[in-house]
Amino acid sequence: MNDLKLVVMRFEVTYQLKILTTAFFSVTMLNKKLNGIKWMSLIMLTAGVALVQLPSDSKNPKAKEMTIFSIGDSDHLIGLLAVLTACFSSGFAGVYFEKILKGTAVSLWMRNLQLAFFSIFGGLFMVWLYDSEKVRENGFFQGYNSIIWIVVLLQAYGGLVIALVVKYADNILKGFAVSLSIIISSFISYWFLNDFQPTV
Template sequence: MALPPSHPSRLKYVSLGVLVLQTTTLVLTMRYSRTLKEDGPRYLASSAVVSAEMLKILTCFLLVFVENNYSLRAMNLLLKEEIVNKPVETMKLAVPAGIYTLQNNLLYVALSNLDAATYQVTYQLKILTTALFSVSMLGKKLGLYQWLSLLLLMAGVTLVQWPSESAGEQKVLTAGSQMVGVMAVLMACVSSGFAGVYFEKILKETKQSVWVRNIQLGLFSFVLGFLGMMVYDGRSVRQSGMFQGYSAITCTVVVLQAVGGLVIAVVIKYADNILKGFATSASIMVSTLISYFLLNDFKPTG
């Protein structure tokens, strides 16, 4: 049955709204989980990334199963045809998968060293990198007001990182970790911009289901994430297991991260990466207010 003409437009704005809510909740929850003082060991960021990919793959399998009228046979035929029988198309997803895996790990590093509000504002530089990659890779044309918006964004990022005289003792204590956090965010911005535009190019050049594409992407991300976890945290995993330090808040972070990956895919399919970036920016105000009033880890200056 054909979808009504308004369906893609409606889905675009619904997915953008869900993305704003998911981003705000994820940032605050992830920040809380990385700064929460517990008796046992803290959970491994690499393990959380792998767990989120596992959950995302399982969810996509379920959605493909539903799309194929709950027929296992039809789902198996579709996956074999689109994944196994098209190795070149499948391998194209290895590039964004590797970059997304790196980006997800960088975000944990950033949120372990920055307050939620500073992280959110600085991470919006990905709008600039996304715009630059969209112009160079997709041939998009940006108007004067769009470029002015990007310049204002850069000014905001510069101001939020400006040293504050009132930081005092806290600034001395956290200068090193803040630098690590900012560098991690900047690397994540570049990787996010390239991977997002690359993934958009793939999604819009094919009529393949967005969930099948996410299965392909997730499989590569899972393998690369698992290898990274064993390389960097292998000793901890062998000693205390992959799920060491997991709690209810950790599971919430994993679920939110998996949901975010699926929502972003829908937004990229029906909107574009630049619009996705500005929609994500709408969560800054909410994150800042909650970070200031509830978490008490952000003191705004002039």
């Protein structure tokens, strides 16, 4: 999303504040009551995000990342504000979607078809805006190989699973599941791919 203005790992962790905004919108829009464990989890999440924003004192030049505390570092501040805006919009959209899913008689599959239909227009507009010349020259599916098709199918499957989770559980639970996936991805990135060095 905004990885040019904010270091990728910090973006991923900071973006998990969407769980906090989702909880806020769940309480205000759906009148949900959160138990003590969920409130404690939200407090720990906020503390974790704040910890990630602290400056690094590592000797590794790659680890000397931008921090919000750097003087004159407007790029990092712009990146952080963009992520916070995304957190609020994501929290609102997720809770609103949950409200629509649980508040109408339309089936989950029909709702997914409706969303997919309208998202096609946005996707085609972006293709026209950025890649229309390449599509005219080489066709729409240029560069697609078996790996790309696997990713497309996994993304489609993931969208259906998320819709089921939202329908039968809630957005807060979905957010914590995504956070767990980031932790697992970080371990894989550190132990097997050697492309992530923790600095705290």
